[in-house]
Amino acid sequence: MATGLSTHVTARRRPRRTRTLPDLAPVVFGLARLQVSYGRHRAVRDVTMTVHEREITALIGPSGCGKSTVLRSLNRMNDLVPGARVSGRVTYRGHDLYGPGVDPIEVRRRIGMVFQRPTPFAKSIYDNVAYGPRAAAGRRGRLRKAELDDRVEEALTGAALWDEVKDKLKSSGLALSGGQQQRLCIARAIAVRPDVMLMDEPCSALDPVATAKIEDLMLRLRHEMTIVIVTHHMHQAARVSDRTAFFTADTDSEGERHGRLVEYDATEKIFNRPADRRTEDYISGRFG
Amino acid sequence: MPPTTEKTGTRGAPLRLGDRVFAGASTGAGVLILVILAGVAAFLVSEAWPAVTAPSEEIPGEDNIVLYIWPLLFGTLLSAFLALVIATPLAVAIALFISHYAPRSVATILGYVIDLLAAVPSIIYGLWGAQVLAPQTVDPTQWLEDNLGFIPLFDGPASATGRTMLTVTLVLAVMILPICTAVVREAFLQTPRLHEEASLALGATRWEMIRMSVLPFGRSAIVGGAMLGLGRALGETMAVAMVLSVSGDVTFDLISQANPSTIAANVALSFPESSGTEINVLIASGLVLFIVTLLVNMAARAVINRRRDFSGAN
Numbered sequence: 001m002a003t004g005l006s007t008h009v010t011a012r013r014r015p016r017r018t019r020t021l022p023d024l025a026p027v028v029f030g031l032a033r034l035q036v037s038y039g040r041h042r043a044v045r046d047v048t049m050t051v052h053e054r055e056i057t058a059l060i061g062p063s064g065c066g067k068s069t070v071l072r073s074l075n076r077m078n079d080l081v082p083g084a085r086v087s088g089r090v091t092y093r094g095h096d097l098y099g100p101g102v103d104p105i106e107v108r109r110r111i112g113m114v115f116q117r118p119t120p121f122a123k124s125i126y127d128n129v130a131y132g133p134r135a136a137a138g139r140r141g142r143l144r145k146a147e148l149d150d151r152v153e154e155a156l157t158g159a160a161l162w163d164e165v166k167d168k169l170k171s172s173g174l175a176l177s178g179g180q181q182q183r184l185c186i187a188r189a190i191a192v193r194p195d196v197m198l199m200d201e202p203c204s205a206l207d208p209v210a211t212a213k214i215e216d217l218m219l220r221l222r223h224e225m226t227i228v229i230v231t232h233h234m235h236q237a238a239r240v241s242d243r244t245a246f247f248t249a250d251t252d253s254e255g256e257r258h259g260r261l262v263e264y265d266a267t268e269k270i271f272n273r274p275a276d277r278r279t280e281d282y283i284s285g286r287f288g
Numbered sequence: 289m290p291p292t293t294e295k296t297g298t299r300g301a302p303l304r305l306g307d308r309v310f311a312g313a314s315t316g317a318g319v320l321i322l323v324i325l326a327g328v329a330a331f332l333v334s335e336a337w338p339a340v341t342a343p344s345e346e347i348p349g350e351d352n353i354v355l356y357i358w359p360l361l362f363g364t365l366l367s368a369f370l371a372l373v374i375a376t377p378l379a380v381a382i383a384l385f386i387s388h389y390a391p392r393s394v395a396t397i398l399g400y401v402i403d404l405l406a407a408v409p410s411i412i413y414g415l416w417g418a419q420v421l422a423p424q425t426v427d428p429t430q431w432l433e434d435n436l437g438f439i440p441l442f443d444g445p446a447s448a449t450g451r452t453m454l455t456v457t458l459v460l461a462v463m464i465l466p467i468c469t470a471v472v473r474e475a476f477l478q479t480p481r482l483h484e485e486a487s488l489a490l491g492a493t494r495w496e497m498i499r500m501s502v503l504p505f506g507r508s509a510i511v512g513g514a515m516l517g518l519g520r521a522l523g524e525t526m527a528v529a530m531v532l533s534v535s536g537d538v539t540f541d542l543i544s545q546a547n548p549s550t551i552a553a554n555v556a557l558s559f560p561e562s563s564g565t566e567i568n569v570l571i572a573s574g575l576v577l578f579i580v581t582l583l584v585n586m587a588a589r590a591v592i593n594r595r596r597d598f599s600g601a602n
């Protein structure tokens with residue numbers, strides 16, 4: 001099984017081994033003993049890791065181990081869940097993300113997010129993409145039409161969707177196929193020109209062809225932004241990511257499950273020479 | 289029951305019988321509704337016909353049936369439409385407050401209060417409108433006449449009793465508020481969390497999120513709730529009959545003593561003293577109301593179905 005996997009790893013479009021991973025790349029996120037609880041339930045605890053600039057960081061692990069929870073703590077989406085509490089420290093480019101005076105709206109403008117299921121708004125393709133820029137500009141004077149057109153084209157091109165939709169920008173975003181809808185959501189997030197893109201299982205509702213397109217897109221976007229992706233699909237993590245964090249869930253004496261970070265390292269190392277036995281079991285398919 | 293069913297009378301058979309009974313009952317109920325509707329329409333048409341053919345001297349107060357019904361239709365449409373204009377934005381605002389702004393405890397209480405409004409009988413609204421609200425409107429309507437008299441709606445002279453079209457529309461607005469609010473609130477509460485989060489993840493404020501995700505999602509519910517309210521306002525009888533001072537004038541002036549009546553209120557007020565052709569005339573006006581309500585419902589369906597791609601309700 002281990003050989004099978006390494007074949008897969010070397011068969012990637014872009015051989016990962018050639019990309020060196022300088023630990024010197026600027027740190028975008030620093031997580032120190034992060035713990036997130038929903039009410040009295042500690043969903044995930046003791047997460048310490050760093051996310052580096054212009055890399056793709058994958059979070060993998062069995063379902064319920066807190067991957068989405070960690071991801072959502074990076075752009076303060078957990079604020080929206082009643083009863084959710086974050087402790088420990090999360091820094092974004094050196095600033096405490098949960099410090100006083102931090103505006104979550106500004107945080108989310110810089111740190112975009114794409115969800116598991118495509119969520120186009122019930123508006124035209126154009127309006128979907130223009131939404132973020134319009135909202136941001138609305139608070140600071142209007143955006144000129146030509147400027148907005150440029151932003152929309154730029155974002156749709158960036159999301160590899162422009163050629164497919166350029167003649168029907170006025171039609172509904174909901175009329176697109178699932179894969180196109182997800183790329184529309186990525187375009188919508190790109191249009192805000194974020195520094196970081198968080199993706200929570202962005203391909204889980206898509207077929208293999210659509211998945212391959214999104215993976216290509218991520219590899220291209222990596223040149224412009226930092227990406228953190230949650231995936232339950234190990235091969236996807238192996239194909240696209242630079243670093244991989246493996247999470248698991250322990251059951252305590254009261255039968256409660258708490259997620260925790262087991263191992264975090266270069267993807268190549270996690271998939272070929274994992275340090276922890278649990279990681280090895282998981283990636284070789286013996287668990288979860 | 290066929291003998292085979294009896295022989296194989298295992299656990300599956302009674303279920304199949306139940307299915308058949310249920311299918312029959314629901315089909316029957318559906319057909320029954322159509323039959324009743326057709327029966328009502330047939331009754332209205334057959335009873336209204338003598339009024340159409342009747343000589344002009346038998347039409348109370350007017351030369352022909354059209355002239356008789358027209359002011360009533362006008363009053364009906366004007367009062368119902370204005371009530372809708374007042375109630376719909378209010379209903380949307382209250383529904384939004386309940387679904388997205390209020391703390392849960394406040395939202396629950398407010399929800400109950402609104403639902404309670406729906407349970408108040410219309411005679412109570414009539415009493416309240418005539419005894420409480422109408423006198424309260426006298427000073428404000430005088431102010432409207434003095435300051436905004438150039439707008440035809442506030443042409444005046446302002447009524448000294450407050451039993452005006454304005455008061456009626458306010459009462460009707462309060463009466464249709466619960467049904468509008470309930471429908472809209474349900475839709476808002478069902479906005480997928482994912483869509484709300486998708487907006488917020490783009491750096492939207494809460495209001496921007498509502499405009500982008502919640503309102504489009506609730507659009508067909510807003511139209512639906514408004515139309516239900518409109519239906520209720522069109523047919524409202526007692527509240528209008530008790531509040532409105534009627535002259536039969538066709539006018540957009542909302543604050544004067546001279547107002548058109550509405551079809552439903554007119555039937556209620558005139559029926560006891562009517563006989564012969566007069567009754568046919570009233571029934572003819574009822575037929576017009578029936579048709580208007582039907583048209584309103586069809587229009588609502590058309591609006592809801594139009595551009596389904598953009599409705600977000602899938």
Ligand SMILES: Nc1ncnc2c1ncn2[C@@H]1O[C@H](COP(=O)(O)OP(=O)(O)O)[C@@H](O)[C@H]1O
Pocket residue numbers: 038043062063064065066067068069070081257259
């Ligand atoms: N909104 C929420 N409210 C309460 N509990 C939640 C919520 N979201 C997630 N959880 C709990 O937190 C734990 C981790 O969930 P999640 O982060 O979604 O895991 P993963 O993405 O790895 O599948 C689970 O036990 C889940 O039940």
Ligand SMILES: [Mg+2]
Pocket residue numbers: 067068069200230
């Ligand atoms: Mg998840």
